[in-house]
Amino acid sequence: MRRALRSIVLFALASLMLVTTASWSSAAPSEPPPPGGAENGTRLMEGPAFYPRTIRLAHAGADDGAIIASVVTFADGLGHGAIFRSDDDGRSFQRIGTVTDPATADGLCCATLFELPQQVGELPAGTLLWSASVGQQAPDRRMTLPVWASTDQGRTWSKVSTIATQPNTGGLWEPEFAVARDGSLVVYVSDESQQPTHSQTLVQATSPDGVHWSELENIVAARDPDLRPGMPLVRQLPNTTYLMSYEICGPGQECSQRTRRSLDGVHWGPETWLGVRVRTADGAHFRHAPTISWYDDGTRNGRLLAVGQMLYGADGTVQPGNGRTIFTSDLLPELPWGTGPAPLAIAEPWNNFCPNYSSSLLAMPERDELLELASGYDDVGECTTYFAVGDLPD
Template sequence: MVVRRTFTVLALAALALSTAVAPATAAGAGGAGRAEPPPGGAENGTRLMEGVSLYPRAIELEHSGEADGTIVVSTVTFDGDTGHGAIFHSTDDGRSFERVGTVSDPGATQGLCCSTLFELPRQVGDLPEGTLLWSASVGQQEDESTRRMTLPVWASTDQGRTWEHVSTAATASGGKGLWEPEFAVSPGGELVLYVSDENQQPTHSQVIVQATSPDGVTWSPLTDVIALPDSGLRPGMPVVRTLPEGDYLMSYEVCGPVQDCRHYTRRSADGTAWQPVTEIGAPVETADGTHFRHTPNISWYDDGTPDGRLLGVGQMLYGADGAVLPGSGSTLMTNEGVPEDDWATAQAPVSILDPWNNYCPNYSPTLLALPERGEVLELSTGYESEGGACTTYFGVGALPD
């Protein structure tokens, strides 16, 4: 698993970041003159920006007044050896994007990974409703014998154009990783941050933990959400969504023996009290056992039914027999709002050619449903045909039936 987290160094070696920030505008998939993609490259979609662009996240503003409906995207990018959060806007339902802001954490000179983006649905402390929050894993390139990775929290009150450091939500208790932060707000108004923690080794190779804050400034100690009895198992990559009746749904992978990074979910009534930490959860799979492995993500949207609808995506698509299936890299899953029930497969808007367990191709793709248009936006990463940089591509497709 450590190999999967070295993409900051590898990406820098692949290509120096271009400073171009011209708007990215969607072209026809596979249009005339498009170069044949390399293994792990995009077969369609539009490049979001020039140069390295990793770990995309997308939200549609819902609590920002006149800016509501704007799609905001974040990725991890680099300027020389220093990582940054790149922030983009789309005001045409994901057809084009323009870079509008940058998050520059001082610690990112020593490594930046796995950023997250969140809009506050209500006021938290002095942070008003509609504030955007950004966090990431910082400091992984320091020497492991002395490093203590951190999770900085940055806030924007102008839809991502400018940013202010608010706090550090957590610092690693040892020299191992803190990966893939994710935010939610509890029914009582507490800000919650979830993260994958490697610092309980050798008892646990990795666990998912959480911290809470009444104001985004002061944070509780990290407490376990998922810590499986098998010390070799690695729950990670938490993603949290709110369901119609108020339940919180966590999506995550479980790597390690037998599981091989399969996709699971679990529920909480309040986003802080989850089912027993030793339980693995409910698998995300179809009736015939088709499932994702590696870097899963999940999205919920209102389709007019009581439960709404769920969408899932992951790096690679497998069958029940453990073989990689045709459609790996170009498939999403859909579910009628009850994640413990069977899922179904559908075509993804962006197709990545033959992804494998690697930091780039189709690594942690993100989905944003646009139900008012009957569409879904996807952002995923792949290798460029020329130069070989790992970069982000976006595309819009029809929502599955």
């Protein structure tokens, strides 16, 4: 399904759910869950909640260790970034803030959350940044990527810049941030403005201060015009390299997860190279909306975790662990990955904007635990977000 269509359906469904009356409780639905529903865990908030993101504060002084989460939600004719905090290692969350951009009256999708590890321009270390895809519903749309900042750990927010405005009606999806080796702020995003030469490309822009941004430039642009690299996410590894995870949709690719490396967070190799597939030794792999996480487990390389919407086998069939499996890598991500149980099980997710779509993993190695936030349908068909804590895989 094309990303633009998914976002339109998402917005329409969320708007519809706002005018219905839904029963809500803090716990996941009782057995059996609805198709695409959570089999365990706790509901994050009442109402629709999509595209969860989670960070653990590490540059906030006395607030270090607190967990901050964000989701996309809708109310009063606008899209919002709902901001939550946990002070008990993911056992509970309280809503502490909201990002509300007036432009989201024309649509909101795919928000990200990032803590600055160092000062960038006038933005101090510990500043939280939020961005999202805005404007997909506008007539003759020109989608934008706003940047909002918080210097009080997510309680209040102010707009600091707009990264880019599309020159045509093509989509601009799924922004994610990193800080490059030279100290500049980088955003990575999926771009549909180069059609028909490229159905979609992965692009980036850089900024010395979070206010002034370079033009978007390609990172991955496949030779096949029908291929759609998208959903980038970058993690800096302890060996001073950067690792990007993304999907490639289109003929022969099936939205499978790929990775590639950079020495500086900006230069990623030939743009026509599709990258390395993420898979286990027996060929199991994720399809659709993959994410990646890294944590320090005391070893030289640390440990990588990955999750995707659906789990497939080498033969192209959905596997029994679909919706309840994560991948682990203790060596190089280019080598086969291991598997482990996901803290949060989503019942039989399928290719749809809601169940297990772009889930978020946050390791707590000092507790040997893993927090997961994932979206799923409740028992009245509303898409919302759940969270659960489980053991880190062996």
